[in-house]
Amino acid sequence: MGTLAQQLINGISLGSVYALIAVGYSLVYSILLFSNFAHGGFLVIGGYICYYTLTALGNNIWVAGGLSLLGAGIAAVLTERIAYKPIRERTNITLYLLIASLGMSIVIENIFVIVAGGRFRALPPVIPTNPVHLFGLTTTSAFDLLSLVVAFVFLTALQLFIVKSKWGLAIRAAAFDLKTAGLMGINVNMLISIVFFVAGVLAAVGGIFLSVRYTLYPQLGGITIKAFVAAVVGGLGSLPGAVVGSLILGLAEMLTAGFISSQLRDLVVFSLLVITLLVKPTGLFGKKPTEKV
């Protein structure tokens, strides 16, 4: 019973970190209708900025975290400006954007391979990972609880931004129809930059937590594939779907690791993808992606 509760908490905690990544990916997908494979790069950039600020400026997680979020946000905006803007202004073929995003993900990963080296780095111990006893029922790590709380705070902030602010309204309009939103006087380039900035910031938060959990290395961005799967399970382009999908994925992964075999956890993730596509291809909350002719 204790183990089950512990695995459930682990799963929700891991799922909430996936949710941070999946929501950013889904946000970009909902506006530009392509899978931004460079999204994993933003997470790695966030992780490395956090690592280097922590080692250079002493162990102040607030400064390091702030810089890392800002840096990853700016990197995301720059990626969009350099690689995607010229393409989306000329054509609406999303295949080109996909290929460019693949290129950017390779570039970002290999910049870190060359500059920082391929080795695994552990973040200085600024985030507590000591065990916590919950009401005498079960033991869990403070880190798991912390990542759950932080993810919840950021996702709530995003929800408020989307629902309450003027730019949030613009984002919702653009997700419905980008062209018409532009015709209604929304500054589309500004809007896309904001979306990428938000996606980069959320990815950096996820990146910091993932680099505490798994240590930091240039290929850490590969984990975003699980966030992509989560987004499909929840429904491509839907933000609540991305969160729910991530939680399901985190739980499935941790329960498999805890009770069956830790080698099978990734296989379970991908079987979940295949099952979703077979049973309900639009995901839990997705809109129908096919047009009637």
Added chain:
Amino acid sequence: MGYIGGIIILLCINAIAVMGVSLLTGFTGIFTLGHAAYMALGAYTAGILTVEHGVHWFLAIMAGGLLAMIVAYLIGIPTLKLMGDYYAIASIGLVESIRLILENWQSVTRGARGYPGIEGFTTLPVAVAFFFVLAIIMVNLINSRYGRAFKACRDDYLAASLLGYNTARYRVLSLAVSGFYCGVAGALLAGFMSFIQPVMFDMMKSTELTSMVVFGGLGSLSGTLLASVIITLVTELFRPISQYRMLIYGGVLVAIMVLRPEGIMGSKELWNLRRKR
């Protein structure tokens, strides 16, 4: 046979795999990051059949291609019915799943340390013959009714379905054929290296295949083949500075998409460069 012969065999193998990806990405407009998975399926099928069951190598290669084709078809049915990036995401999942299965199914695949002792059946004539036969089939396929349907799905799937094409069916068909080509290429690779390992067929290999197609031009078979020759040779020449190779790959991919998304050749073929002009 020597070094030069080895490189020619490698060129033929890469060219076969790249033709498969070219059909899917270049002619049908579907993005993939998982074609190394089909190569892995072909390679392990051929390896296991020849070593453990004493099957003739030619039948083993065909079996490898067919298994890859069947898997591609099964993956294609749920993912390609929908517009959107479903196949792109599933393809990454596929390549990871195949790697995991190969690494953990010890009794059959001998795990992560690799599968040794495959008979070296891919000699120079075999590789060249396979390349020419498959290339001729591909050229004919692209210029056939089916080829035109694939291109129609790529350029405007709405218009294509208005004309009565079952676009989902053609997309799945294109994926199955491209899976077959990659399966055969993988089987030939197994016969060339005599030793295969799950790590040979990772995401990096898939990325390389897709890059070759993009460099050569989306929708140009000869451009793609030219690019696969150039990239295979460049990879051989620049082995000493291989850590920069991927960085350059990525940069060039972005640059091509931004500056000249048609690639080297655009949608023209070598053999009708002059006629079109």
